[in-house]
Amino acid sequence: MNLFIIFISAAVVNNFVLAYFLGICPFVGVSNKTSSAVSMGMATTFVLVVTAIVSYFIYAFILVPFHLEFLQIPSFILVIASLVQFVEMVIKKVSQPLYRALGIYLPLITTNCAILGLALFISMREYNLLESVVFGFGAGVGFTLALSLMAGIREELELADVPKGFQGAPITLIVAGILAMAFMGFAGII
């Protein structure tokens, strides 16, 4: 039950994008087309889950036993950077079509603050391994959900008559605000 609450909380109630403001850059940058939004979301979900596992082990078995908690920022960011590189290499080797579909988005995941945010949340809230994985997966689902919703809306916005100065990022942010308001409705679930 507890796991279920963690999942729902990360996916919709405390959505990473719309409530914690993590991962706004890809949210504004990649949400032009639904198809690329979904691939970006899936790639990010994958990296989030792997990061959750790896950062849990690093924190619990290296940083805490040796009293090195103050090194968590550099160690997490280095792990994430090498992880993304590694994932990129594996995907390239295993599945060429998937690699081509994800393209430039894979390396960009390193600078997505949702990933580092996740690692920091896990160490801050002292989740165990299973909770970390569920939390990472929930966050990924929430990110994909927000990104694809936004992409759907932006495809419709193409046809709307937006004032010139408000085209692009400004209108996206305002729409995101309205989406965030809608997501507040989920707060009653837990």
Add this chain to the structure above:
Amino acid sequence: MKKQVSLTKEFVKGIWEINPTFKQLLGFCPTLAVTVSAMNGIAMALATTFVLIFSSLIISIVRKLIPDQVRIATYIVIIASFVTIVDLVMKAKFPELSKSLGPFIPLIVVNCVILGRAEAFASKNNPLRSFLDALGNGLGILLVLTVLGGIREILGSRMIFGVTILPQAFEPWIIMILPAGAFITLGLLLGFSNTYTERKKRLEREELLQKYRPAKSVNEIKEGGAA
């Protein structure tokens, strides 16, 4: 051509001309998340500026020693070290502020403004210029975060810097201190800033057109202006 840019210009451009938030559209995450109050905004901006200045300075000093292939990783390690310093100092000296900013101090590491300035400016320019550029960009961030935090704090809780300034009769707009308010306020600010820039550009273009192309007839000016 780069050398001809004056030092003052290098400093001033970051505040408005290439303002990190309004013009480069970078670093939205902390901008939106911490601006519940003007004070939080200022604290975040100062922390970011500190990291920005020192990482730019160091990167600019060692820029010729770093092999090209590993430069991004090197930048991130340098940035992460300064972020750790800020994080620890804030935890020790301002525990409350550090708590209210939450994970966003450590998240300065992945703030794209810092990596962006490192890659676009500090890796190509000398330390003095990089320092001025970082200072200017930092002030640009400070400007945006203070304005955004101020607007949200005034409308959301009737106060600014903890002083009540709006009368009791004004019902606080709770939405402003919720996430939705952050998105909408920044969206509007960005939109107005874009509209202003567009308008200024259009006026300048029309002025140039009139100045350099002697008018043959009134119609031609109208056509030129409309194009």
